[in-house]
Amino acid sequence: MQKNGLLALAFNLLVVSFVLAPLAIVCLVAFTPGSTLSIPTSDFSLRWFKAVFAHADFMQAFRNSLWLAFCSATIASILAVPAAIAITRYRFPGRDALNGLFLSPLMIPHLVLGVALLRFFALMGTTGSFGWLVLAHVVVITPYVMRLVIGALVGFDRSVEHAAQSLGASRATVFCKVTLPMILPGVSGGWLLAFINSFDELTMSVFITAPSTVTLPVRMYMYATESIDPMMAAVSALVIALTAVTMLVLDRVYGLDRVLVGQK
Amino acid sequence: MSTLAAAPTPKPRTEGLPAILGSLPLTLLFLTLVLTPLGLTLLLSFAQFDYNTGIQPGHTLEQYLTVLTDSYFLEIFWRTFWISGLTTLVCVLVGAPEAYVLSRMGKPWRTIFLLVVLSPLLVSLVVRAFGWSLLLGPNGPLGRAAEALGLGSLLYTPTAIIIGLVHVMLPFMVIPVWTSLQKLDPAVEQAAYSLNASRMQTLWRVILPQTMPGILSGSLIVFGLSASSFAIPALLGGRRLKMVATIVYDEFLNELNWPLGAAIAMLLLVANLAIMLSYNRVVERSYRRSLG
Numbered sequence: 001m002q003k004n005g006l007l008a009l010a011f012n013l014l015v016v017s018f019v020l021a022p023l024a025i026v027c028l029v030a031f032t033p034g035s036t037l038s039i040p041t042s043d044f045s046l047r048w049f050k051a052v053f054a055h056a057d058f059m060q061a062f063r064n065s066l067w068l069a070f071c072s073a074t075i076a077s078i079l080a081v082p083a084a085i086a087i088t089r090y091r092f093p094g095r096d097a098l099n100g101l102f103l104s105p106l107m108i109p110h111l112v113l114g115v116a117l118l119r120f121f122a123l124m125g126t127t128g129s130f131g132w133l134v135l136a137h138v139v140v141i142t143p144y145v146m147r148l149v150i151g152a153l154v155g156f157d158r159s160v161e162h163a164a165q166s167l168g169a170s171r172a173t174v175f176c177k178v179t180l181p182m183i184l185p186g187v188s189g190g191w192l193l194a195f196i197n198s199f200d201e202l203t204m205s206v207f208i209t210a211p212s213t214v215t216l217p218v219r220m221y222m223y224a225t226e227s228i229d230p231m232m233a234a235v236s237a238l239v240i241a242l243t244a245v246t247m248l249v250l251d252r253v254y255g256l257d258r259v260l261v262g263q264k
Numbered sequence: 265m266s267t268l269a270a271a272p273t274p275k276p277r278t279e280g281l282p283a284i285l286g287s288l289p290l291t292l293l294f295l296t297l298v299l300t301p302l303g304l305t306l307l308l309s310f311a312q313f314d315y316n317t318g319i320q321p322g323h324t325l326e327q328y329l330t331v332l333t334d335s336y337f338l339e340i341f342w343r344t345f346w347i348s349g350l351t352t353l354v355c356v357l358v359g360a361p362e363a364y365v366l367s368r369m370g371k372p373w374r375t376i377f378l379l380v381v382l383s384p385l386l387v388s389l390v391v392r393a394f395g396w397s398l399l400l401g402p403n404g405p406l407g408r409a410a411e412a413l414g415l416g417s418l419l420y421t422p423t424a425i426i427i428g429l430v431h432v433m434l435p436f437m438v439i440p441v442w443t444s445l446q447k448l449d450p451a452v453e454q455a456a457y458s459l460n461a462s463r464m465q466t467l468w469r470v471i472l473p474q475t476m477p478g479i480l481s482g483s484l485i486v487f488g489l490s491a492s493s494f495a496i497p498a499l500l501g502g503r504r505l506k507m508v509a510t511i512v513y514d515e516f517l518n519e520l521n522w523p524l525g526a527a528i529a530m531l532l533l534v535a536n537l538a539i540m541l542s543y544n545r546v547v548e549r550s551y552r553r554s555l556g
Contacts (some may be wrong), residue, residue, distance in 0.1 A: 004365055008361075008365045009365075011361060011365060012362065012366070012369075012377060015358060015362045015381060015434075016380050016381065018491070019380060019381055020380065021390070022395025022396045022398070022399055022431065023387065023391070023395055024396055025398045025399055025404070025405075026391060026395045028396060037398060037401075037403065038403060053298070072468050079289055079293070080290065081286075082290075083286065083287035083290045085283040085286070086283040086284045086287045087287070089283065090284060093296075098291060101294050101295075101298070101299075102294065102463050104298060105298070106485065107536060107537055107540045108302070108536070109488075109492025109509070109529075109532055109533065109536055110492055110494070110527045111492050111494055111508075111509045111513070111529065112273070112302070112305070112532060115305060115512060115516055115522075115525060115529050116304065116529070117301050118516065119301060119304050119305050119526070120297075120300060120301035120304055135293060135297055135549055136297055139293060139294060139297045139298055142290065165328070171282070174532025192542065193438050198389070200387075201388060202494065203493070203494040203495065203509065206513070207513075207516065207517070208518075209366060216388070217389060217495075220391070220394075221481050221499070224393075224397075224499060225499070232394060233394070236388075236390075236391040236395070239388050240387055240391060243383075243387050243388075247379075247386060248381065257375050257378060257379065261292050
Protein backbone atom coordinates (compact mmCIF):
# COMPACT_ATOMS: atom_id res chain seq x y z
CA MET A 1 0.00 0.00 0.00
CA GLN A 2 1.25 3.45 -0.90
CA LYS A 3 1.42 6.19 1.72
CA ASN A 4 -0.64 9.35 1.56
CA GLY A 5 1.08 12.43 0.21
CA LEU A 6 1.29 15.75 2.03
CA LEU A 7 -1.65 17.07 0.03
CA ALA A 8 -3.81 14.15 1.10
CA LEU A 9 -2.95 14.71 4.75
CA ALA A 10 -3.71 18.43 4.50
CA PHE A 11 -7.05 17.57 2.90
CA ASN A 12 -7.78 15.18 5.72
CA LEU A 13 -6.96 17.86 8.29
CA LEU A 14 -9.30 20.28 6.55
CA VAL A 15 -12.16 17.79 6.51
CA VAL A 16 -11.61 16.90 10.15
CA SER A 17 -11.67 20.55 11.25
CA PHE A 18 -14.79 21.14 9.16
CA VAL A 19 -16.44 18.21 10.90
CA LEU A 20 -15.44 19.23 14.42
CA ALA A 21 -15.78 23.04 14.17
CA PRO A 22 -19.52 23.36 14.98
CA LEU A 23 -19.23 20.92 17.87
CA ALA A 24 -16.20 22.73 19.29
CA ILE A 25 -17.82 26.16 19.22
CA VAL A 26 -20.97 24.86 20.92
CA CYS A 27 -18.86 23.45 23.77
CA LEU A 28 -16.96 26.74 24.12
CA VAL A 29 -20.02 28.96 24.13
CA ALA A 30 -21.68 26.71 26.72
CA PHE A 31 -19.16 27.92 29.32
CA THR A 32 -19.85 31.59 28.84
CA PRO A 33 -20.60 33.53 32.05
CA GLY A 34 -22.61 36.17 30.17
CA SER A 35 -26.19 35.99 28.95
CA THR A 36 -25.48 36.32 25.24
CA LEU A 37 -24.18 33.76 22.76
CA SER A 38 -20.50 34.61 22.83
CA ILE A 39 -17.22 32.77 23.11
CA PRO A 40 -15.87 33.26 26.65
CA THR A 41 -12.44 34.84 26.64
CA SER A 42 -11.31 35.12 30.25
CA ASP A 43 -13.98 33.70 32.55
CA PHE A 44 -15.65 30.34 32.35
CA SER A 45 -18.86 29.56 34.16
CA LEU A 46 -21.15 26.60 34.73
CA ARG A 47 -24.28 28.69 35.23
CA TRP A 48 -25.95 27.56 32.00
CA PHE A 49 -25.40 23.89 32.80
CA LYS A 50 -27.09 24.40 36.15
CA ALA A 51 -29.95 26.09 34.31
CA VAL A 52 -30.40 23.03 32.07
CA PHE A 53 -30.64 20.58 34.98
CA ALA A 54 -33.20 22.84 36.64
CA HIS A 55 -35.21 22.95 33.40
CA ALA A 56 -37.92 20.27 33.79
CA ASP A 57 -38.94 20.34 30.12
CA PHE A 58 -35.47 19.50 28.84
CA MET A 59 -35.02 16.67 31.35
CA GLN A 60 -38.40 15.14 30.47
CA ALA A 61 -37.68 15.41 26.74
CA PHE A 62 -34.33 13.69 27.24
CA ARG A 63 -35.92 10.72 29.05
CA ASN A 64 -38.59 10.49 26.33
CA SER A 65 -35.95 10.41 23.59
CA LEU A 66 -33.80 7.71 25.19
CA TRP A 67 -36.72 5.39 25.79
CA LEU A 68 -38.20 6.03 22.36
CA ALA A 69 -34.91 5.32 20.55
CA PHE A 70 -34.32 2.14 22.57
CA CYS A 71 -37.80 0.74 21.93
CA SER A 72 -37.97 1.58 18.26
CA ALA A 73 -34.45 0.35 17.41
CA THR A 74 -35.10 -2.95 19.17
CA ILE A 75 -38.46 -3.52 17.51
CA ALA A 76 -37.04 -2.55 14.11
CA SER A 77 -34.12 -5.00 14.47
CA ILE A 78 -36.36 -7.88 15.53
CA LEU A 79 -38.76 -7.30 12.65
CA ALA A 80 -36.11 -6.59 10.03
CA VAL A 81 -34.02 -9.78 10.35
CA PRO A 82 -36.65 -12.26 9.05
CA ALA A 83 -37.72 -9.76 6.40
CA ALA A 84 -34.12 -9.31 5.23
CA ILE A 85 -33.63 -13.09 5.11
CA ALA A 86 -36.81 -13.53 3.10
CA ILE A 87 -35.81 -10.83 0.63
CA THR A 88 -32.19 -11.87 0.10
CA ARG A 89 -32.61 -15.64 0.01
CA TYR A 90 -35.97 -16.48 -1.49
CA ARG A 91 -37.91 -15.73 -4.61
CA PHE A 92 -41.61 -15.24 -3.96
CA PRO A 93 -44.41 -13.20 -5.51
CA GLY A 94 -44.31 -9.60 -4.37
CA ARG A 95 -40.70 -9.80 -3.25
CA ASP A 96 -39.57 -6.70 -5.15
CA ALA A 97 -42.61 -4.74 -4.01
CA LEU A 98 -41.87 -5.72 -0.42
CA ASN A 99 -38.24 -4.68 -0.73
CA GLY A 100 -39.34 -1.35 -2.19
CA LEU A 101 -41.86 -0.89 0.60
CA PHE A 102 -39.28 -1.50 3.34
CA LEU A 103 -36.79 0.91 1.80
CA SER A 104 -39.48 3.48 0.99
CA PRO A 105 -38.85 5.68 4.05
CA LEU A 106 -35.52 6.55 2.44
CA MET A 107 -37.39 7.89 -0.58
CA ILE A 108 -40.37 9.34 1.24
CA PRO A 109 -39.26 12.54 2.94
CA HIS A 110 -39.68 12.35 6.72
CA LEU A 111 -41.58 15.56 6.42
CA VAL A 112 -44.21 13.92 4.20
CA LEU A 113 -44.44 10.97 6.59
CA GLY A 114 -44.78 13.44 9.44
CA VAL A 115 -47.74 15.29 7.98
CA ALA A 116 -49.30 12.05 6.74
CA LEU A 117 -49.07 10.54 10.23
CA LEU A 118 -50.35 13.77 11.77
CA ARG A 119 -53.46 13.44 9.60
CA PHE A 120 -53.74 9.68 10.24
CA PHE A 121 -53.41 9.98 14.02
CA ALA A 122 -55.84 12.90 14.07
CA LEU A 123 -58.45 10.82 12.21
CA MET A 124 -57.86 7.83 14.50
CA GLY A 125 -57.93 9.98 17.61
CA THR A 126 -54.50 8.76 18.73
CA THR A 127 -52.67 12.08 18.50
CA GLY A 128 -49.76 12.21 20.94
CA SER A 129 -49.76 8.49 21.81
CA PHE A 130 -46.29 7.22 22.75
CA GLY A 131 -46.91 3.72 21.36
CA TRP A 132 -47.78 5.04 17.92
CA LEU A 133 -44.78 7.38 18.07
CA VAL A 134 -42.54 4.33 18.65
CA LEU A 135 -44.08 2.50 15.69
CA ALA A 136 -43.68 5.58 13.48
CA HIS A 137 -40.00 5.64 14.43
CA VAL A 138 -39.71 1.91 13.66
CA VAL A 139 -40.92 2.63 10.13
CA VAL A 140 -38.41 5.42 9.61
CA ILE A 141 -35.38 3.53 10.93
CA THR A 142 -36.13 0.11 9.40
CA PRO A 143 -34.33 0.88 6.11
CA TYR A 144 -31.06 1.42 8.00
CA VAL A 145 -31.35 -1.96 9.73
CA MET A 146 -32.41 -3.61 6.48
CA ARG A 147 -29.46 -2.22 4.57
CA LEU A 148 -26.91 -3.50 7.05
CA VAL A 149 -28.57 -6.88 7.59
CA ILE A 150 -28.98 -7.40 3.85
CA GLY A 151 -25.34 -6.38 3.41
CA ALA A 152 -24.33 -9.05 5.93
CA LEU A 153 -26.51 -11.66 4.23
CA VAL A 154 -25.27 -10.95 0.72
CA GLY A 155 -21.64 -11.68 1.59
CA PHE A 156 -22.71 -14.79 3.52
CA ASP A 157 -21.06 -18.12 2.80
CA ARG A 158 -24.01 -20.51 2.94
CA SER A 159 -21.83 -23.62 2.83
CA VAL A 160 -21.37 -23.21 6.61
CA GLU A 161 -25.13 -23.48 7.06
CA HIS A 162 -25.26 -26.51 4.78
CA ALA A 163 -22.46 -28.10 6.77
CA ALA A 164 -24.38 -27.57 10.02
CA GLN A 165 -27.53 -28.96 8.42
CA SER A 166 -25.76 -32.01 7.08
CA LEU A 167 -24.43 -32.65 10.57
CA GLY A 168 -28.03 -32.90 11.78
CA ALA A 169 -28.63 -29.40 13.16
CA SER A 170 -32.28 -28.36 13.15
CA ARG A 171 -33.36 -25.26 11.29
CA ALA A 172 -33.69 -23.31 14.56
CA THR A 173 -30.22 -24.41 15.67
CA VAL A 174 -28.72 -23.41 12.33
CA PHE A 175 -30.33 -19.99 12.63
CA CYS A 176 -29.31 -19.36 16.26
CA LYS A 177 -25.85 -20.94 16.19
CA VAL A 178 -24.68 -20.23 12.64
CA THR A 179 -26.72 -17.62 10.77
CA LEU A 180 -27.34 -15.13 13.58
CA PRO A 181 -23.74 -14.99 14.87
CA MET A 182 -22.49 -14.50 11.33
CA ILE A 183 -24.87 -11.63 10.56
CA LEU A 184 -24.58 -10.18 14.07
CA PRO A 185 -22.26 -7.33 13.02
CA GLY A 186 -24.91 -6.29 10.50
CA VAL A 187 -27.73 -6.61 13.02
CA SER A 188 -26.01 -4.76 15.85
CA GLY A 189 -24.67 -2.14 13.48
CA GLY A 190 -28.19 -1.76 12.19
CA TRP A 191 -29.55 -1.47 15.73
CA LEU A 192 -27.09 1.28 16.55
CA LEU A 193 -27.70 3.16 13.32
CA ALA A 194 -31.42 2.84 14.02
CA PHE A 195 -30.97 4.06 17.60
CA ILE A 196 -29.01 7.09 16.45
CA ASN A 197 -31.48 7.94 13.76
CA SER A 198 -34.39 7.64 16.14
CA PHE A 199 -32.65 9.73 18.80
CA ASP A 200 -31.74 12.29 16.14
CA GLU A 201 -35.11 12.31 14.37
CA LEU A 202 -36.66 15.76 14.28
CA THR A 203 -38.53 16.28 11.02
CA MET A 204 -41.21 13.64 11.51
CA SER A 205 -41.40 13.92 15.29
CA VAL A 206 -42.05 17.65 15.14
CA PHE A 207 -45.48 16.84 13.69
CA ILE A 208 -46.50 13.86 15.79
CA THR A 209 -45.28 14.55 19.32
CA ALA A 210 -47.57 15.96 21.98
CA PRO A 211 -46.35 18.11 24.89
CA SER A 212 -46.06 14.97 27.06
CA THR A 213 -44.11 12.94 24.46
CA VAL A 214 -41.86 15.70 23.12
CA THR A 215 -38.42 14.38 22.21
CA LEU A 216 -35.15 16.15 22.93
CA PRO A 217 -34.52 17.28 19.32
CA VAL A 218 -38.04 18.71 19.08
CA ARG A 219 -37.68 20.49 22.43
CA MET A 220 -34.29 21.88 21.38
CA TYR A 221 -35.61 22.98 18.02
CA MET A 222 -38.47 24.85 19.62
CA TYR A 223 -36.10 26.41 22.12
CA ALA A 224 -33.64 27.47 19.40
CA THR A 225 -36.36 29.22 17.41
CA GLU A 226 -37.88 30.95 20.43
CA SER A 227 -34.99 32.24 22.49
CA ILE A 228 -31.34 33.06 22.07
CA ASP A 229 -29.53 32.48 25.32
CA PRO A 230 -26.56 30.20 26.06
CA MET A 231 -28.78 27.54 27.65
CA MET A 232 -29.16 26.07 24.16
CA ALA A 233 -25.38 25.81 23.94
CA ALA A 234 -25.26 24.11 27.33
CA VAL A 235 -27.88 21.52 26.35
CA SER A 236 -26.02 20.93 23.10
CA ALA A 237 -22.72 20.52 24.93
CA LEU A 238 -24.34 17.99 27.27
CA VAL A 239 -25.71 16.06 24.30
CA ILE A 240 -22.25 16.07 22.71
CA ALA A 241 -20.64 14.89 25.96
CA LEU A 242 -23.18 12.13 26.37
CA THR A 243 -22.65 11.03 22.79
CA ALA A 244 -18.88 10.98 23.30
CA VAL A 245 -19.23 8.82 26.44
CA THR A 246 -21.58 6.44 24.64
CA MET A 247 -19.10 6.16 21.80
CA LEU A 248 -16.23 5.37 24.18
CA VAL A 249 -18.26 2.69 25.97
CA LEU A 250 -19.38 1.24 22.69
CA ASP A 251 -15.84 1.22 21.38
CA ARG A 252 -14.69 -0.73 24.47
CA VAL A 253 -17.57 -3.17 24.31
CA TYR A 254 -17.83 -3.76 20.61
CA GLY A 255 -15.53 -1.61 18.49
CA LEU A 256 -16.94 1.55 17.03
CA ASP A 257 -15.41 1.10 13.60
CA ARG A 258 -17.15 -2.25 13.29
CA VAL A 259 -20.46 -0.74 14.31
CA LEU A 260 -20.21 2.25 12.00
CA VAL A 261 -18.76 0.70 8.88
CA GLY A 262 -19.03 -3.01 9.61
CA GLN A 263 -15.34 -3.84 9.29
CA LYS A 264 -13.14 -5.81 11.62
CA MET B 265 -50.86 -41.38 9.81
CA SER B 266 -47.56 -42.78 11.00
CA THR B 267 -47.34 -45.13 8.05
CA LEU B 268 -47.98 -42.24 5.68
CA ALA B 269 -45.31 -40.15 7.27
CA ALA B 270 -42.86 -43.02 7.11
CA ALA B 271 -43.42 -43.40 3.36
CA PRO B 272 -40.62 -41.85 1.30
CA THR B 273 -42.62 -38.89 0.01
CA PRO B 274 -40.65 -35.95 -1.36
CA LYS B 275 -40.37 -33.11 1.13
CA PRO B 276 -42.56 -30.12 0.24
CA ARG B 277 -40.65 -26.97 -0.61
CA THR B 278 -41.27 -24.97 2.55
CA GLU B 279 -37.70 -23.89 3.14
CA GLY B 280 -38.26 -20.16 2.87
CA LEU B 281 -41.73 -20.12 4.38
CA PRO B 282 -40.80 -19.20 7.98
CA ALA B 283 -38.75 -16.24 6.81
CA ILE B 284 -41.44 -15.09 4.39
CA LEU B 285 -44.10 -15.38 7.09
CA GLY B 286 -41.70 -13.67 9.47
CA SER B 287 -41.70 -10.58 7.28
CA LEU B 288 -45.48 -10.26 7.68
CA PRO B 289 -45.49 -8.07 10.85
CA LEU B 290 -43.17 -5.58 9.20
CA THR B 291 -45.33 -5.59 6.08
CA LEU B 292 -48.48 -4.92 8.11
CA LEU B 293 -46.73 -2.11 10.00
CA PHE B 294 -45.64 -0.47 6.76
CA LEU B 295 -49.10 -0.81 5.22
CA THR B 296 -50.64 0.83 8.30
CA LEU B 297 -48.13 3.57 8.90
CA VAL B 298 -46.85 4.36 5.40
CA LEU B 299 -49.39 3.57 2.69
CA THR B 300 -52.60 4.36 4.62
CA PRO B 301 -51.44 7.77 5.91
CA LEU B 302 -50.06 8.68 2.49
CA GLY B 303 -53.38 7.75 0.88
CA LEU B 304 -55.23 9.88 3.42
CA THR B 305 -52.89 12.80 2.76
CA LEU B 306 -53.46 12.48 -0.97
CA LEU B 307 -57.20 12.71 -0.31
CA LEU B 308 -56.62 15.66 2.01
CA SER B 309 -54.76 17.53 -0.73
CA PHE B 310 -57.95 17.56 -2.81
CA ALA B 311 -60.07 18.96 0.00
CA GLN B 312 -61.50 22.44 -0.03
CA PHE B 313 -60.38 24.84 2.64
CA ASP B 314 -61.75 27.97 4.14
CA TYR B 315 -59.76 30.03 6.65
CA ASN B 316 -62.86 30.66 8.75
CA THR B 317 -64.55 27.27 8.74
CA GLY B 318 -61.62 24.90 8.03
CA ILE B 319 -61.74 21.83 5.79
CA GLN B 320 -64.85 21.68 3.61
CA PRO B 321 -66.51 18.63 2.04
CA GLY B 322 -66.01 18.10 -1.68
CA HIS B 323 -63.01 17.78 -3.97
CA THR B 324 -61.04 20.42 -5.77
CA LEU B 325 -57.75 20.95 -7.56
CA GLU B 326 -57.53 24.41 -6.08
CA GLN B 327 -54.57 23.63 -3.79
CA TYR B 328 -52.46 22.24 -6.62
CA LEU B 329 -53.34 25.16 -8.89
CA THR B 330 -52.28 27.57 -6.17
CA VAL B 331 -48.96 25.81 -5.64
CA LEU B 332 -48.13 25.31 -9.32
CA THR B 333 -49.01 28.81 -10.50
CA ASP B 334 -47.83 30.90 -7.58
CA SER B 335 -44.26 32.00 -8.24
CA TYR B 336 -43.65 32.07 -4.48
CA PHE B 337 -44.08 28.29 -4.25
CA LEU B 338 -42.30 27.56 -7.56
CA GLU B 339 -39.27 29.47 -6.34
CA ILE B 340 -39.20 27.40 -3.16
CA PHE B 341 -39.33 24.13 -5.14
CA TRP B 342 -36.50 25.21 -7.43
CA ARG B 343 -34.38 26.39 -4.49
CA THR B 344 -34.84 23.07 -2.69
CA PHE B 345 -33.79 21.19 -5.82
CA TRP B 346 -30.59 23.08 -6.54
CA ILE B 347 -29.50 23.29 -2.91
CA SER B 348 -29.85 19.50 -2.58
CA GLY B 349 -28.00 18.95 -5.87
CA LEU B 350 -25.10 21.17 -4.83
CA THR B 351 -24.96 19.49 -1.43
CA THR B 352 -24.71 16.09 -3.11
CA LEU B 353 -21.97 17.32 -5.42
CA VAL B 354 -19.92 18.77 -2.57
CA CYS B 355 -20.40 15.56 -0.56
CA VAL B 356 -19.05 13.49 -3.48
CA LEU B 357 -16.10 15.84 -3.96
CA VAL B 358 -15.24 15.86 -0.25
CA GLY B 359 -16.50 12.49 0.99
CA ALA B 360 -15.10 10.18 -1.68
CA PRO B 361 -11.50 11.52 -1.57
CA GLU B 362 -11.66 11.60 2.22
CA ALA B 363 -12.71 7.94 2.35
CA TYR B 364 -9.85 7.11 -0.01
CA VAL B 365 -7.27 9.06 2.01
CA LEU B 366 -8.51 7.37 5.18
CA SER B 367 -8.27 3.92 3.63
CA ARG B 368 -4.59 4.51 2.89
CA MET B 369 -3.65 5.61 6.38
CA GLY B 370 -1.62 3.57 8.86
CA LYS B 371 -3.23 1.45 11.51
CA PRO B 372 -4.04 3.64 14.50
CA TRP B 373 -4.68 6.87 12.56
CA ARG B 374 -7.01 5.28 10.09
CA THR B 375 -9.49 4.23 12.75
CA ILE B 376 -9.15 7.44 14.73
CA PHE B 377 -9.78 9.75 11.79
CA LEU B 378 -12.55 7.56 10.41
CA LEU B 379 -14.35 7.78 13.74
CA VAL B 380 -13.79 11.53 13.92
CA VAL B 381 -15.27 12.00 10.46
CA LEU B 382 -18.23 9.72 11.17
CA SER B 383 -18.85 10.76 14.76
CA PRO B 384 -21.10 13.76 13.98
CA LEU B 385 -23.52 11.16 12.69
CA LEU B 386 -24.17 10.31 16.32
CA VAL B 387 -24.72 13.92 17.40
CA SER B 388 -28.18 15.41 17.20
CA LEU B 389 -29.05 17.34 14.05
CA VAL B 390 -30.28 20.35 16.01
CA VAL B 391 -26.96 20.56 17.86
CA ARG B 392 -25.05 20.69 14.59
CA ALA B 393 -27.41 23.24 13.04
CA PHE B 394 -27.06 25.34 16.18
CA GLY B 395 -23.25 25.00 16.04
CA TRP B 396 -23.21 26.28 12.47
CA SER B 397 -25.51 29.17 13.35
CA LEU B 398 -22.93 30.16 15.97
CA LEU B 399 -20.03 29.86 13.51
CA LEU B 400 -21.76 31.63 10.64
CA GLY B 401 -23.65 34.22 12.67
CA PRO B 402 -22.63 37.88 12.82
CA ASN B 403 -20.62 37.24 16.01
CA GLY B 404 -19.13 33.92 14.88
CA PRO B 405 -15.61 33.61 13.47
CA LEU B 406 -16.73 32.59 9.97
CA GLY B 407 -19.49 35.19 9.87
CA ARG B 408 -17.00 37.90 10.81
CA ALA B 409 -14.45 36.68 8.27
CA ALA B 410 -17.05 36.75 5.49
CA GLU B 411 -18.10 40.22 6.55
CA ALA B 412 -14.47 41.41 6.49
CA LEU B 413 -13.98 39.93 3.02
CA GLY B 414 -16.99 41.86 1.79
CA LEU B 415 -19.15 38.77 1.24
CA GLY B 416 -21.95 40.10 3.43
CA SER B 417 -23.53 38.07 6.18
CA LEU B 418 -23.43 34.29 5.84
CA LEU B 419 -26.20 33.18 8.16
CA TYR B 420 -29.65 32.87 6.54
CA THR B 421 -28.20 32.45 3.03
CA PRO B 422 -28.23 29.39 0.71
CA THR B 423 -24.49 29.08 1.42
CA ALA B 424 -25.22 28.59 5.10
CA ILE B 425 -27.81 25.92 4.30
CA ILE B 426 -25.42 24.07 1.96
CA ILE B 427 -22.58 24.17 4.53
CA GLY B 428 -24.91 22.79 7.19
CA LEU B 429 -26.31 20.11 4.88
CA VAL B 430 -22.85 18.95 3.76
CA HIS B 431 -21.83 18.63 7.39
CA VAL B 432 -24.88 16.50 8.13
CA MET B 433 -24.67 14.37 4.98
CA LEU B 434 -20.91 13.74 4.77
CA PRO B 435 -20.95 10.51 6.84
CA PHE B 436 -23.65 9.11 4.55
CA MET B 437 -21.20 9.52 1.67
CA VAL B 438 -18.05 8.37 3.49
CA ILE B 439 -19.57 5.10 4.80
CA PRO B 440 -20.62 3.54 1.46
CA VAL B 441 -17.41 4.69 -0.28
CA TRP B 442 -15.31 3.35 2.59
CA THR B 443 -17.21 0.06 2.45
CA SER B 444 -16.62 -0.36 -1.27
CA LEU B 445 -12.94 0.54 -0.80
CA GLN B 446 -12.63 -2.17 1.84
CA LYS B 447 -13.97 -4.73 -0.61
CA LEU B 448 -11.31 -3.70 -3.09
CA ASP B 449 -8.59 -6.30 -3.52
CA PRO B 450 -5.20 -4.59 -2.95
CA ALA B 451 -3.69 -7.05 -5.42
CA VAL B 452 -5.65 -5.39 -8.23
CA GLU B 453 -4.08 -2.04 -7.38
CA GLN B 454 -0.63 -3.62 -7.25
CA ALA B 455 -1.30 -5.33 -10.58
CA ALA B 456 -2.07 -1.93 -12.11
CA TYR B 457 1.21 -0.53 -10.79
CA SER B 458 3.14 -3.57 -11.96
CA LEU B 459 1.71 -2.98 -15.43
CA ASN B 460 3.25 0.50 -15.30
CA ALA B 461 0.06 2.41 -14.66
CA SER B 462 0.67 5.83 -13.14
CA ARG B 463 -0.87 6.78 -9.81
CA MET B 464 -3.57 8.86 -11.49
CA GLN B 465 -4.34 6.12 -13.99
CA THR B 466 -4.69 3.57 -11.21
CA LEU B 467 -6.94 5.90 -9.26
CA TRP B 468 -9.07 6.79 -12.25
CA ARG B 469 -9.29 3.48 -14.15
CA VAL B 470 -8.99 0.89 -11.39
CA ILE B 471 -10.08 2.28 -8.05
CA LEU B 472 -12.77 4.80 -9.04
CA PRO B 473 -14.86 2.36 -11.16
CA GLN B 474 -14.88 -0.11 -8.30
CA THR B 475 -15.97 2.51 -5.77
CA MET B 476 -18.62 3.94 -8.13
CA PRO B 477 -21.48 1.88 -6.65
CA GLY B 478 -20.54 3.26 -3.23
CA ILE B 479 -20.42 6.83 -4.52
CA LEU B 480 -23.74 6.47 -6.31
CA SER B 481 -25.59 4.87 -3.43
CA GLY B 482 -24.11 7.53 -1.15
CA SER B 483 -25.37 10.25 -3.49
CA LEU B 484 -28.80 8.65 -3.47
CA ILE B 485 -29.03 8.87 0.30
CA VAL B 486 -27.53 12.36 0.44
CA PHE B 487 -29.86 13.84 -2.17
CA GLY B 488 -32.96 12.29 -0.67
CA LEU B 489 -32.14 13.42 2.84
CA SER B 490 -31.14 16.93 1.70
CA ALA B 491 -34.33 17.54 -0.25
CA SER B 492 -36.43 16.54 2.72
CA SER B 493 -34.27 18.19 5.35
CA PHE B 494 -36.06 20.42 7.78
CA ALA B 495 -33.80 21.36 10.70
CA ILE B 496 -30.95 22.85 8.64
CA PRO B 497 -33.06 25.18 6.45
CA ALA B 498 -35.27 26.01 9.43
CA LEU B 499 -32.35 27.03 11.65
CA LEU B 500 -29.83 28.27 9.04
CA GLY B 501 -32.23 29.64 6.41
CA GLY B 502 -34.16 31.86 8.76
CA ARG B 503 -37.71 33.06 8.31
CA ARG B 504 -37.42 34.35 4.77
CA LEU B 505 -35.27 31.70 3.03
CA LYS B 506 -37.79 28.87 2.85
CA MET B 507 -37.32 25.37 1.51
CA VAL B 508 -40.12 22.90 0.82
CA ALA B 509 -39.89 21.28 4.24
CA THR B 510 -40.14 24.56 6.12
CA ILE B 511 -43.08 25.79 4.02
CA VAL B 512 -45.02 22.57 4.65
CA TYR B 513 -44.34 23.00 8.36
CA ASP B 514 -45.71 26.54 8.17
CA GLU B 515 -48.89 25.47 6.38
CA PHE B 516 -49.58 22.65 8.81
CA LEU B 517 -48.62 24.14 12.15
CA ASN B 518 -48.84 27.93 11.69
CA GLU B 519 -51.32 28.71 8.90
CA LEU B 520 -53.33 25.56 9.69
CA ASN B 521 -54.17 25.20 6.00
CA TRP B 522 -53.75 21.43 5.95
CA PRO B 523 -55.04 20.83 2.38
CA LEU B 524 -52.52 23.29 0.93
CA GLY B 525 -49.73 21.77 3.05
CA ALA B 526 -50.79 18.29 1.95
CA ALA B 527 -50.68 19.35 -1.71
CA ILE B 528 -47.11 20.67 -1.35
CA ALA B 529 -46.11 17.52 0.54
CA MET B 530 -47.54 15.35 -2.25
CA LEU B 531 -45.66 17.32 -4.91
CA LEU B 532 -42.45 16.97 -2.90
CA LEU B 533 -43.08 13.25 -2.62
CA VAL B 534 -43.69 12.80 -6.35
CA ALA B 535 -40.64 14.89 -7.30
CA ASN B 536 -38.48 12.99 -4.84
CA LEU B 537 -39.69 9.58 -6.03
CA ALA B 538 -39.10 10.52 -9.68
CA ILE B 539 -35.52 11.59 -8.95
CA MET B 540 -34.83 8.52 -6.83
CA LEU B 541 -36.23 6.08 -9.39
CA SER B 542 -34.27 7.56 -12.29
CA TYR B 543 -31.20 7.60 -10.06
CA ASN B 544 -31.78 3.94 -9.20
CA ARG B 545 -31.76 3.17 -12.90
CA VAL B 546 -28.42 4.96 -13.27
CA VAL B 547 -26.99 2.97 -10.36
CA GLU B 548 -28.12 -0.33 -11.89
CA ARG B 549 -26.70 0.60 -15.28
CA SER B 550 -23.34 1.54 -13.79
CA TYR B 551 -23.26 -1.78 -11.96
CA ARG B 552 -23.89 -3.63 -15.21
CA ARG B 553 -21.26 -1.59 -17.04
CA SER B 554 -18.61 -2.03 -14.37
CA LEU B 555 -19.25 -5.78 -14.42
CA GLY B 556 -18.86 -5.76 -18.21
